[in-house]
Amino acid sequence: MCPFLLFSSCNAVLRDIHLYCCVHFFLAVFQMDPFVRQPKGMIGKEDSDEENENPRKKFKVLDEGNEEDEGSIMVEFSDPLPWQKIEAEGLDCDYALLFSRQKADELFKQLEEEVQYFTGEKAKxxxxxxFHDIPRKQATYGDPGLMYSFSGVYHLARPWTPTLEYVRDAVTRATGYTFNFVLVNRYKDGRDHIGEHRDDEKELDPNCPIASVSFGAARDFVFRHRESRGQRTHCRIDPVKLELTHGSLLLMNYPTNTYWYHSVPVRRRVLAPRINLTFRRIIMNSKH
DNA sequence: GCTGTTAACCTCA
DNA sequence: ATGAGGTTAACAG
Structure with a gap:
């Protein structure tokens, strides 16, 4: 249970949330049709400072230079992203490069200017x-009225910035899912990290995926099954390791977060910062 | 009340 | 340099 993200709302609205998710599930199925089945394991190269030319070349990016049409830098529905399916027992993820190198550079720069991170009490x-300082920087943005609790105190999520809205809408067009909240994590270098956890807040609908978009330095991302942690190793399920690259999108589908913990471990050789956006759909409740 | 969990760090292979 | 194991006290269920 994450103590940062207990959500509440001013009014009970989303009674149709299940219907909503079902509709988007089918949308997503049709749009993601040509999945590329790949064996699980580390995606991409271990040395992240060099350009990841191979994966990037596989992606068709439309007219990067055209700034007028927002959709032009994305692959259109008629030309779906080449998703990689990542599967294990109880784990179901989809991975793709969403943005070209050039566009991702631009978005990273804008995020560095726009995002305001927690300080003081909220950074512990x-x-x-x-008490510890959180070993990264965090910020939360979302729809008006969306609230989250921190150490038992409720705070309003900040309103969307233009860049966060842009990325959010790009994810929606690529997946068919919509999101009302984003958690921003900034890892200033390879010493910043996040420990093993699950995104299992009750305010998150487990049937709706969490969309994780990465900018900046590539970082390893490790899944571990809950039954293969600690001393109870009689159930041996190997960890699933990915590398999340600049401009990439990782969709974590149900029931991944039920059975698998994930982390971004320390990587001392990484010297550059990474910004990660995890888009979620929060089920508002009537408390508060 | 009792049990399970803990978005962190530290130590030591 | 990395990962596994222990921590420790409060709180949710």
Whole structure:
């Protein structure tokens, strides 16, 4: 359970959330039709400072230079992204490069200017009775009225910035899902990280995927099954390791977050910053 | 009340 | 340099 993201709302609205998700599920199925089945494992090269030319070349990017049409830098529905399916027991993810190198550079730069991160109390976390500085920077943005709790105190999510809206809409067009909230994590270098956790807040609909978009330095991303953690190793399920590259999109589908923990481990050789956006759909409740 | 969990760090292979 | 294991006390269920 993540103590940062307990959500509430001013009014009970989303009674049709299940119908909503079903509709988008079918949308997504049709739009994602030509999945590329690939064996699980590290995607891309281990040395992340060099350009990842191979994966990028596989992506068809339309007219990067045209700034007038927002959709022009994305692959259109009629020309779907070459998704990679990542599967294991109880794990179901889809991975694709959403933005060209050039566009991702631009978005990264804009995010560096726009996003305002937590400071002070909100930048600390209590674990096992001790307070620590969170080893990365965090920010939350979302639809008006959306709230989240931090250490039992509710705060409003900030309103969307232009760049966050742009990326959000790009993800929607690529997947068919819409999102009302984003958690921004900024890892200033390879020493910044996040420990193993699941995104299992009850305010998140587990049937709706979480969309993780990455900019900047490529970082390893590790899934571990909940039954293969700690001393109870009688159930041996190998971890699933990915590399999340500049401009990439990882969709975490149900029931991934039920069975699998994930982390971004320390990588001391990484010197450059990474910004990660995890788009979610929060089910508003009537409390508060 | 009891049990399970813990978005963190530290130590030591 | 990395990963596994232990931590520790409060709180949710």
């Amino acid at each position: 976390v209590q674990v096992f009775g001790k």
